[in-house]
Amino acid sequence: MEKRDKIIEIRWHGRGGQGAVTSAELLALAAIEEGKFAQAFPSFGPERRGAPVLVFNRVSDKTPIRARVSVINPDIVVILDPGLIYITDVTAGLKEGGVIVINTTKAVVDIKSEFNGSWKLAVVNATSIARDTIGVPIVNTTMLGALVKATDIIELESLAEPLKERFGARAKGNSDACHRAYKETEIAELSGVVKKPTKTFETETFPSWQELLPGSVIPEAGNAKQYRTGDWKSESPIWDHQKCIKCGICYLFCPEGCIGQNKDGYFEANPYYCKGCGICARECWTEAIKMVEEE
Amino acid sequence: MESLAIYVPRLVTIKEYFAPGHRACMGCGEALAVRLVCKALGRNIIIANATGCMEIVSSPLPSTSWEVPWIHTLFENTAAVASGIEAGIKILTRKGKYNNKTKVVAMAGDGGTADIGFQALSGALERGHDFIYICFDNEAYMNTGIQRSSSTPFGASTTTSPAGKVSIGQTTWKKDLPAIAVAHGIPYVATACHSYPFDLMNKINKAVEVNGPSYIHILSVCPTGWRLASDLTIRAGRLAVETGIFPIYEVEGDRYTLNLDFPKLRPIEDYFKLQGRFRHLSKETISQIQERVAAKYSKLKERAARNNYQQ
Ligand SMILES: Cc1ncc(C[n+]2csc(CCOP(=O)(O)OP(=O)(O)O)c2C)c(N)n1
Ligand code: SF4
Numbered sequence: 249m250e251k252r253d254k255i256i257e258i259r260w261h262g263r264g265g266q267g268a269v270t271s272a273e274l275l276a277l278a279a280i281e282e283g284k285f286a287q288a289f290p291s292f293g294p295e296r297r298g299a300p301v302l303v304f305n306r307v308s309d310k311t312p313i314r315a316r317v318s319v320i321n322p323d324i325v326v327i328l329d330p331g332l333i334y335i336t337d338v339t340a341g342l343k344e345g346g347v348i349v350i351n352t353t354k355a356v357v358d359i360k361s362e363f364n365g366s367w368k369l370a371v372v373n374a375t376s377i378a379r380d381t382i383g384v385p386i387v388n389t390t391m392l393g394a395l396v397k398a399t400d401i402i403e404l405e406s407l408a409e410p411l412k413e414r415f416g417a418r419a420k421g422n423s424d425a426c427h428r429a430y431k432e433t434e435i436a437e438l439s440g441v442v443k444k445p446t447k448t449f450e451t452e453t454f455p456s457w458q459e460l461l462p463g464s465v466i467p468e469a470g471n472a473k474q475y476r477t478g479d480w481k482s483e484s485p486i487w488d489h490q491k492c493i494k495c496g497i498c499y500l501f502c503p504e505g506c507i508g509q510n511k512d513g514y515f516e517a518n519p520y521y522c523k524g525c526g527i528c529a530r531e532c533w534t535e536a537i538k539m540v541e542e543e
Numbered sequence: 544m545e546s547l548a549i550y551v552p553r554l555v556t557i558k559e560y561f562a563p564g565h566r567a568c569m570g571c572g573e574a575l576a577v578r579l580v581c582k583a584l585g586r587n588i589i590i591a592n593a594t595g596c597m598e599i600v601s602s603p604l605p606s607t608s609w610e611v612p613w614i615h616t617l618f619e620n621t622a623a624v625a626s627g628i629e630a631g632i633k634i635l636t637r638k639g640k641y642n643n644k645t646k647v648v649a650m651a652g653d654g655g656t657a658d659i660g661f662q663a664l665s666g667a668l669e670r671g672h673d674f675i676y677i678c679f680d681n682e683a684y685m686n687t688g689i690q691r692s693s694s695t696p697f698g699a700s701t702t703t704s705p706a707g708k709v710s711i712g713q714t715t716w717k718k719d720l721p722a723i724a725v726a727h728g729i730p731y732v733a734t735a736c737h738s739y740p741f742d743l744m745n746k747i748n749k750a751v752e753v754n755g756p757s758y759i760h761i762l763s764v765c766p767t768g769w770r771l772a773s774d775l776t777i778r779a780g781r782l783a784v785e786t787g788i789f790p791i792y793e794v795e796g797d798r799y800t801l802n803l804d805f806p807k808l809r810p811i812e813d814y815f816k817l818q819g820r821f822r823h824l825s826k827e828t829i830s831q832i833q834e835r836v837a838a839k840y841s842k843l844k845e846r847a848a849r850n851n852y853q854q
């Protein structure tokens with residue numbers, strides 16, 4: 249392959265705990281294995297497991313990489329969790345001719361309309377592949393296979409060593425996942441004019457130190473209430489009023505304190521805060537609560 | 544479950560002093576424990592909170608989840624800051640400038656308590672300040688990514704006690720912090736877990752009434768660090784208690800009470816098998832731990848029985 253001068257920039261969109269950091273690191277290691285330059289790093293906030301996270305890669309054939317800042321105008325975006333396209337603008341800043349790689353149960357024709365730009369779209373049902381090959385719905389390594397299929401960023405074989413190094417005995421399942429994704433990824437060319445980003449993916453901005461009060465005093469008690477943690481969830485609790493005995497045990501055990509009683513005395517979760525942990529459903533002794541997948 | 548015939552809203556205050564919008568992991572037991580503790584503490588308190596997950600997730604400037612006066616402290620000086628606030632209140636009260644009987648509460652994780660803030664804690668207990676110290680024990684330094692502390696249990700895999708070919712994970716036994724607190728001769732020491740919320744809140748209420756130092760040690764399940772599904776947090780806490788790994792008891796002066804006793808403890812495997820951090824343990828190691836758990840539990844039981852006998 250002809251060597252390129254260009255530095256390819258990738259932005260990964262996942263949720264805390266899905267392993268996007270690992271994917272990016274494996275990709276960088278594989279590229280370095282090929283004699284390329286590469287870097288991988290996450291964007292950190294105080295957010296935790298379940299929260300949307302960003303991870304970045306830069307890869308280049310022969311140009312050393314000096315930049316140490318977040319990727320704003322990626323050549324490629326990889327989306328580990330399909331729900332993220334509804335809560336963040338995953339294509340924000342994506343270059344013309346850029347590539348979108350997404351994990352979804354939908355076929356290309358059904359999801360195409362979500363993206364508007366002259367991009368290449370690669371779709372793969374990574375969750376189902378990961379379940380089959382690794383046994384758990386952790387899609388990070390599966391998505392690497394799809395990424396390699398959709399781009400020529402590295403050779404698939406170069407992932408073998410980094411996978412072995414990282415996963416030891418579990419490398420085979422992860423490598424199988426990669427290969428199956430490589431085979432099953434569907435690719436389409438999109439058309440359309442890239443619109444200005446609607447929502448920014450950078451979740452919030454923090455004040456500079458000059459803007460803080462002396463002693464970093466926060467005068468408004470409990471103002472964290474403005475912050476929506478509801479975006480973190482991939483499942484929501486649904487109450488079956490037939491089975492609910494209105495005991496309130498769900499209310500007691502919710503770590504968010506976001507379950508309240510409605511006017512009929514039934515309990516319900518405030519979707520603005522519910523992170524979808526599933527504790528309420530697990531602890532309800534009449535099994536009145538079910539977790540259902542977020543649309 | 545403590546009792547089937549309950550109707551929760553009538554039993555606990557509906558008020559929340561630890562507001563939603565905090566950024567703890569989904570299913571975080573420590574966040575639940577803080578929420579329950581705050582419900583029981585009410586409004587008339589001042590909290591000094593060490594660095595750690597609960598401080599980080601609750602106070603990204605300029606926002607806060609706290610609905611009560613709260614100050615972020617270092618690891619080293621949490622109990623010292625609490626002591627200072629308490630002494631300040633005492634002086635102001637004596638001078639007639641304050642009459643609110645505000646309770647001072649220090650909070651820290653297990654790293655902040657068992658390791659880094661240990662001497663400040665010991666000093667504050669020994670000096671007899673009128674305050675409550677609460678340790679939220681998730682058995683490792685979680686905020687920085689699961690490093691072992693002296694409160695990490697034997698055999699647990701963490702990033703600094705990794706299990707592998709030559710290591711079984713943590714090779715030291717969990718430091719017995721409640722016992723150390725008892726050794727200071729303070730009026731009230733208790734253990735609790737968020738999986739038994741009424742017991743937990745009762746103990747906080749009791750500690751508020753104590754005049755002098757109390758120490759409450761709360762096992763707080765961390766699904767992220769324990770490698771556990773987020774919906775199993777409550778169940779894991781319950782199993783820690785039902786297996787005797789984390790007995791729920793209180794010590795008033797020298798009176799021991801086992802608040803939750805079980806005629807027969809469950810095998811510790813029931814607790815271990817839920818969690819990735821113990822997955823590597825061999826049968827031999829498990830039975831070694833089982834023996835130790837049984838011995839410690841029966842010692843505790845004996846102590847509690849001795850009180851009853853003396854009564
Ligand atoms: C003296 C000092 N050492 C290290 C750190 C970095 N640090 C911040 S939070 C944390 C982990 C705290 O662990 P723990 O007290 O158990 O609380 P948890 O996060 O587990 O709730 C560490 C090591 C620090 N802030 N100060
Ligand atoms: S799933 Fe249930 S317990 Fe978990 S955050 Fe949502 S309402 Fe609370």
Ligand code: SF4
Nearest residue numbers: 567568571596685765
């Ligand atoms: S790492 Fe553990 S203790 Fe910290 S916020 Fe997450 S679940 Fe809670």
Ligand SMILES: [Mg+2]
Nearest residue numbers: 652653683685
């Ligand atoms: Mg800890």
